[in-house]
Amino acid sequence: MTQIKKLQFQRKHFSYPYIVICVVFVVIPLFILAGYALIDSDGNLSLSNFVDLLNSATTYMVFGQTLMLSFLTTLICLILAYPLALLLSNASINRSRTIVLLFIIPMWINFLLRTFALRELLSMLGLGEGYFSVLIGMVYDLFPFMLLPLYTILSGMDKSYKEAGSDLGASSWQNFVRVTLPLSVPGIVSGIMMTFMPALSSFAINDMLGDAHLFLFGNMVNDLYGLNMWNYASALAMIMLIFVGLVMLVGNRFNRRNIRSLGGAKQ
Amino acid sequence: MTNVAKKKTKVVVGRTIIWLSIAILYLPLLVILVFSFTTSNTMTWSGFSTQLFSNVFTHPEISSALTNTLIIALASAALATLIGTLASVGIFYLKKPLKQIVNAGSQITILNADIVTAIAFMLLFISISNIGIPLPDGYPTLIIAHTVFTIPFVILAVNPKLRRLNPNLYEAGLDLGAGHMRTMWTVIFPQLLTGMITGFAIAFTLSLEDFIVSQYNKGSIETISTLIYSSISRGLDPTFRALSSIVFVTVLVAMLVFNAVSSQRAKLSERLRRALHSVK
Numbered sequence: 001m002t003q004i005k006k007l008q009f010q011r012k013h014f015s016y017p018y019i020v021i022c023v024v025f026v027v028i029p030l031f032i033l034a035g036y037a038l039i040d041s042d043g044n045l046s047l048s049n050f051v052d053l054l055n056s057a058t059t060y061m062v063f064g065q066t067l068m069l070s071f072l073t074t075l076i077c078l079i080l081a082y083p084l085a086l087l088l089s090n091a092s093i094n095r096s097r098t099i100v101l102l103f104i105i106p107m108w109i110n111f112l113l114r115t116f117a118l119r120e121l122l123s124m125l126g127l128g129e130g131y132f133s134v135l136i137g138m139v140y141d142l143f144p145f146m147l148l149p150l151y152t153i154l155s156g157m158d159k160s161y162k163e164a165g166s167d168l169g170a171s172s173w174q175n176f177v178r179v180t181l182p183l184s185v186p187g188i189v190s191g192i193m194m195t196f197m198p199a200l201s202s203f204a205i206n207d208m209l210g211d212a213h214l215f216l217f218g219n220m221v222n223d224l225y226g227l228n229m230w231n232y233a234s235a236l237a238m239i240m241l242i243f244v245g246l247v248m249l250v251g252n253r254f255n256r257r258n259i260r261s262l263g264g265a266k267q
Numbered sequence: 268m269t270n271v272a273k274k275k276t277k278v279v280v281g282r283t284i285i286w287l288s289i290a291i292l293y294l295p296l297l298v299i300l301v302f303s304f305t306t307s308n309t310m311t312w313s314g315f316s317t318q319l320f321s322n323v324f325t326h327p328e329i330s331s332a333l334t335n336t337l338i339i340a341l342a343s344a345a346l347a348t349l350i351g352t353l354a355s356v357g358i359f360y361l362k363k364p365l366k367q368i369v370n371a372g373s374q375i376t377i378l379n380a381d382i383v384t385a386i387a388f389m390l391l392f393i394s395i396s397n398i399g400i401p402l403p404d405g406y407p408t409l410i411i412a413h414t415v416f417t418i419p420f421v422i423l424a425v426n427p428k429l430r431r432l433n434p435n436l437y438e439a440g441l442d443l444g445a446g447h448m449r450t451m452w453t454v455i456f457p458q459l460l461t462g463m464i465t466g467f468a469i470a471f472t473l474s475l476e477d478f479i480v481s482q483y484n485k486g487s488i489e490t491i492s493t494l495i496y497s498s499i500s501r502g503l504d505p506t507f508r509a510l511s512s513i514v515f516v517t518v519l520v521a522m523l524v525f526n527a528v529s530s531q532r533a534k535l536s537e538r539l540r541r542a543l544h545s546v547k
Binding site: 012015016017019022026030032033036084087094098106108109110112120123140143198201202237241 | 274277278281282284285288289292293298299310350351353354356357358359360369372373374375376378379381382386387388391394411415418437447472475476478479483491495496507510511514515518519522523526527530
């Protein structure tokens, strides 16, 4: 018994290099970031960076535009990806994994190269730079991140739930709304997280496809950084970090509740 | 309409939608592929030529960015796979509060906005050189940053394999006199190999794909992403068309071959299993 305990004690040591890395390269940088954010232009500890940012109309405009664009991107991705994931996971329509792979392959191509390709195509089609092009670019870039979790959960779904539904007289629409859709919520949540989060910080797509009207969170941080206003940039990054933390909490809560309700369904 | 005919239409419509979506997804890449064979600066046809393809390897900026990107991706993916696989095994045996803390650390790394990660790394590297530890910008900073932010993805890829692993294997290794390192290397790693390969592939791609973290920590070197970004304003060199086509075709062929080989292997082993079964 003591020997087994000793062995287990040894085995968990394999995680220690990573824990050290986490502390040095993940936790400490966040404290440094907070430090920069809390130091004002005179070098004193204060909340003035945050106060300045929260008093500036630009901040709200930038956050509003960024949230709106990220929301629209995520929504369009979801609306396009869900039916496609249903089709791909339907055994009578698609049995081939290669076709699913075809949807993922573009992810292996550098996204700036893909955006560059898209820009050339859009200009050939007569679509110039602007909000609409940025939106297309964001959806084009992030679409696989929505499709993949949806496909994974839909194709892994136990068929017997649906069969039970139709045995009990549900129409295919009822079956979808009351069985398939609720069971796919974890996939929807992770798809939303995987699309929405990168959308929040992207700015290169806006630089490549947008006109000067759209100014995103990423652009603002990048500009502040370019102007050597690191303290403001850090404060802005802290605000984003807090926002990401909140989304993470909500996402986790959602998933946990879902797992619990699935457990309930099984009993 | 009969039920059979209805089902048939559904299948045809469904397949059409799938292929149409694939067509839309690939259209920009195909347009670029076509225009890689002509040298004009804008996207107009000015006669067939393979000049752009040879330019990729002779263009000093592009070829050095390509080399940098590949070296950084290989080095960071290899490091991330090693550290991540070890961590995955270690975390499996951690006790609750510490386990949760480490998992939360991984989750922060995955979900954090790229730009926050990028700035945090930049400030860290500045602080490190401020306290007198020499850390040159460029390869060292980028390899460290890419390794750190890809480790959690390796852990995610290895974990499912680890859960299915027979826990007695490790014990057996130790009982037969191998040390922890040797057991890990000769018993556990081979069992986790598919997960490790997946993790390596994910880490490698994330590193290739990365733009924001590289942009903030690259020092004086360029990667493909940062080079494209910096050349947007002065108009993109047409050589990028050939580069993007080379990447596109390589990835497409590699993935399809890999997929064909692995499904062939799966079919073979299935047939073998059935044959063995019928012998019994």
